[in-house]
Amino acid sequence: MDRRILYFLLVFTIVVGVSCMNKYLAAVEKKFNNNEVGWRPDDFDPKKGTLLIQRVRKKWQKRIESYMAKNYPYKYEYFNYLSNLGKFEKYEDTTEYRFVLVSTDQVIWADAPQDNNPETIKREGIRNVKPDRLAIESNDFYFLDRLTGKTYSKSGMSGTDASIPIKSIIGYYLKKK
Numbered sequence: 001m002d003r004r005i006l007y008f009l010l011v012f013t014i015v016v017g018v019s020c021m022n023k024y025l026a027a028v029e030k031k032f033n034n035n036e037v038g039w040r041p042d043d044f045d046p047k048k049g050t051l052l053i054q055r056v057r058k059k060w061q062k063r064i065e066s067y068m069a070k071n072y073p074y075k076y077e078y079f080n081y082l083s084n085l086g087k088f089e090k091y092e093d094t095t096e097y098r099f100v101l102v103s104t105d106q107v108i109w110a111d112a113p114q115d116n117n118p119e120t121i122k123r124e125g126i127r128n129v130k131p132d133r134l135a136i137e138s139n140d141f142y143f144l145d146r147l148t149g150k151t152y153s154k155s156g157m158s159g160t161d162a163s164i165p166i167k168s169i170i171g172y173y174l175k176k177k
Contacts, residue, residue, distance in 0.1 A: 039155040039169075041143050044099050046173050050075040052091070052100040054082065056139065056162040063163035072170055082144075100144040101169065103162060104154055105137060140165045 053068075055061055055078050068076060079091075082102055091097045140158035144151050157168035 038153040039142065040172070041099065041145055041150075041152055044143065044173075046072070046074040049096050049098050050077055052076070052097055053078050053166070054101060054103040054141075055080050056103050056105070060139070060162035063161065064166050067163060067167055068170070071174060094146040098145060098147045100146060101141045101166070102144050104140045104142065104158075105162075141169060 051074065053064070053076055056064065061078075065078075079100075082100070137160055138158045139160070139162035140154040140156070141162075142152050142154045155165045155169050157165040159165065
């Protein structure tokens with residue numbers, strides 16, 4: 001009898017948890033699509049000019065490059081450091097190279113899981129820096145308008161994998177075409 005009650009409680013907890021997570025994700029997506037955080041420049045048109053995208057860590061950069069090559073039919077280029085853009089004659093044309101997607105990499109410190117299982121840590125995108133502390137990375141992107149100098153808010157679609165916000169941002173514009 002006790003096992004049935006525990007089983008029921010477990011199933012109930014999972015159902016409620018999934019339901020809450022779905023509502024949360026739907027709310028985040030709604031805020032993203034409605035531009036409630038101000039991440040989206042109204043005058044960005046993928047068909048005009050060349051989108052510049054800041055490079056990220058190698059493992060995520062490969063995913064981003066693969067996604068862009070398969071899905072984004074417009075002009076784009078990758079660059080390493082925002083401060084270097086002004087050093088190249090090629091990028092002086094702020095009409096052609098007007099919009100930049102700039103990467104943010106935030107590290108959140110957390111207590112290590114009790115089991116400290118390296119496979120769990122690797123799978124979740126967590127760096128085990130110290131035995132009792134973990135660094136959880138959160139990546140997002142924001143637009144920079146080089147013509148006006150305006151910096152927009154982060155997309156709000158951050159994840160431990162930098163390709164997640166890129167897929168959301170680029171996916172939004174691909175749906176519009």
